[in-house]
Amino acid sequence: MTTLKEVAKLANVHPSVVSRVLNKDNTLNIKEETRTRINEAINELNYSPNSAARSLKTNQSRMIGMAIPDFNNPVYSSIIHGAEDHAAMEGYHLLVYSMKQKGLGKDFFSKLLKERIDGLLIATSDINNKHILSLNETKKPFVLVNRMIQDVENYVILDDERGGKLATKHLIDLGHRHIAHITGPLYTGTALKRFQGYREMLQEKNIPFEVKYVQESDYTMEGGYQSMEKLLELDSPPTAIFAANVMVAMGAIKAIHDNGFQVPADFSVIGIHDVFFASGLSPSLTTVDMPLYEMGSRAVAQLINAISERKLKFPGETIDGANLIPRESTRSLLDE
C-alpha cells in the first residue's frame, strides 16, 4: 500500500501539502504547478488514503449503520436502495444489519455507534424504545425511518394516511360500498394511519363505517389469510378488501380462492406498497405505490446533515407522494 509520504516524496513536497491537496482545503492556497505535480504522483502510484488513519485522526468513519427487520422484505429493499444511493452520493458507506442476525446483543447498536459508525438509521420496530433512547448517550445522531416513538423527533416517515385514503377511494370510485380493511398491527404508526385514511375516506364519501369490516392482522400472509376467512363468514361480506400491505393482500387472495371465490369477480383486493412482484401475481395486484426510495434517501440526507452539523436533533419529516397503480385485482361494479 502506498502512503501519503511516498506520494510526497515522488512529488518533491512535504506530506502535509499532499494532505491539503487531498482534502481540497479551499481556504489554503496551493500553487497550481505543485498541485498538478502531486496529482500526477497520486495517479502514478495509484494512491488512495488509508481510511483507518483518517478516521482515527478526524474521529469520523464516513460510515452509517442501518437496522432493518429482515432482508427478505421488499419494502425495506426499496428503502435500502434509496439510502445506499444517497450515502454513496455523499461519500458515505452503508452498513446494513437485519434483526434476524444471530447473536445480536441488546447493546449491539450502541456499541456499533461508539466504535464504528457516525450515525444510525433505525428502520425496524424490533429495537425497543428504551434501547433507542439509550442511544442518546452515544452522542451520535440516529434517525427513525418509517416509525415514530415518543420523545424522539428525528424521524422520516411516509404519508400513510394518504395511502389509506387513496386505496379506499379507488375502491369507492369503482362502485364498491362494502369495503373491508385488513389492518396491520395497530400499535404501529403505519397501520394506524392507513386505518385512519380508510375511515376518513369513507366519511368523505358518506359511506357508513362498519366495525365488522375491520380485521387486525400482523402484516403477514398468514394473518391476511385468517382475517379474510373471518370476513367471508360474515352474513353480508364486503365486495372489496383494502389490505394494509401486499403480504396481507396475498394471504387474503389465497383465502378467497381456497373458499371457491374469484378475484376480482367476487372480491376486489388492493394492497399498500408496489413491490416488485405485484405485477406478476395472478391476478396482478392493484397497489398504492409509496415513496419508499425517497424515504431512504431523505433519511440518510437528514442523518448526514446531523453528523456534519453536530446536531443530535432535527424536526421530523413526512415524505409526500402516494400513487395508485391499478391492475387486475380490482374491478368496477358500475358497468354491469
Place this chain on the structure above:
Amino acid sequence: MTTLKEVAKLANVHPSVVSRVLNKDNTLNIKEETRTRINEAINELNYSPNSAARSLKTNQSRMIGMAIPDFNNPVYSSIIHGAEDHAAMEGYHLLVYSMKQKGLGKDFFSKLLKERIDGLLIATSDINNKHILSLNETKKPFVLVNRMIQDVENYVILDDERGGKLATKHLIDLGHRHIAHITGPLYTGTALKRFQGYREMLQEKNIPFEVKYVQESDYTMEGGYQSMEKLLELDSPPTAIFAANVMVAMGAIKAIHDNGFQVPADFSVIGIHDVFFASGLSPSLTTVDMPLYEMGSRAVAQLINAISERKLKFPGETIDGANLIPRESTRSLLDE
C-alpha cells in the same frame, strides 16, 4: 469516548497490559487479579476499543464487502442473510453494495478493497471478468459467490445441476412426458447447469429430449412470459414447465392465464428457489429449495479463512443440498 489509557489509569496498570487483556493474548501470562481489576475498569467506564486505531495498527478492518445485483432480489436476500450471520459470528461486519447503486465507478471495488475492507464477496455478474482479475493486484482475497469465471478458483456455488434434476424428476414422477424448460441466460453457470440437470434426468428416465421444448429467457418475469407464449404456440405444447427461477415461473403462469388456461389443470409449473412468497402465490408454487443461506455462510467462512491465513487462493466449493417443495402448481396426470 473513553480510551484504553483511561482504563489503564483506573486499573493502575500500563496501557499495554490492558491491550493484552483485551486481545485475550493467551501466550502471555497475566495475573488473575490484575485481569479482573482491568475488566472491572472496562465495565465501569463502559469502554470499547476504537476500531479505527485498531485498524490502523493491525492493518485489518474486520469488515468484508459484498457485491450483489439488487436488493430487490429474494435470492440474494437469503445469501446475504447467511453471510451476515457467519460474519457476525466471527466478529466481522458486512458491507453490502448493490450494482444498482448510483455512481458506481469501474474501480469502485478495488478502491474499497484497498482502503476499507479485508475481503470481498462477488455475488453479481455485473462486474466484468477483467475487473475481477484486476482485483488480484490489491493482494486481498475475494470469493465468487454463485458464479464462476475462468482462472479463478475461489468460488462457492450450488449444485444447480441437482436442482434441475430434482425439478425435472418431480414432473416426470407426476406422469408428465412433455416437459418444457425455460432456461436462464445460458452464458451463466447456474442456468447452464440447471439445463444440464434437465437433460440428464430426461435421459435417465428415457424421455426424448426435444429442442422445441427449450426456451432461453433472461431470468425475468417478462422473459418467462414471452417464452411461455412461444411454448403455447407449439403444435403439441408441453404439459409441464420447468422454469429456471421463480420470476420466470411467475411470468409463465401469467402467460398461461392470459391465454385462457389454468395452472395446474392445463399446465404444471415448477421453479427453482423457494422464495418467501412462493407459498403465497395463487396457485402456490412448487419449487426446488436451494441452500442459499448456506452458500452465503460458507462463502464468508472461506473468505475469513483466506484473510486470516493470508492466502489469496483456495479450492472452489460446491454446496450440496436441494429440496423439492411440492405445492399446488404441479399436478399428477396418473390418477385420471
Place this chain on the structure above:
DNA sequence: TTGTAGGCGTTATCAG
C-alpha cells in the same frame, strides 16, 4: 505558498 511537529488510540517489540 510550503514545511514542522505533535498526536489521534492502539498494538508489538522490547526490556525489566
Place this chain on the structure above:
DNA sequence: CTGATAACGCCTACAA
C-alpha cells in the same frame, strides 16, 4: 508478569 517506547498513516495548528 508488567512497563516503556515506537510506530501505524494521516491531519492540523503553527511557524517559516
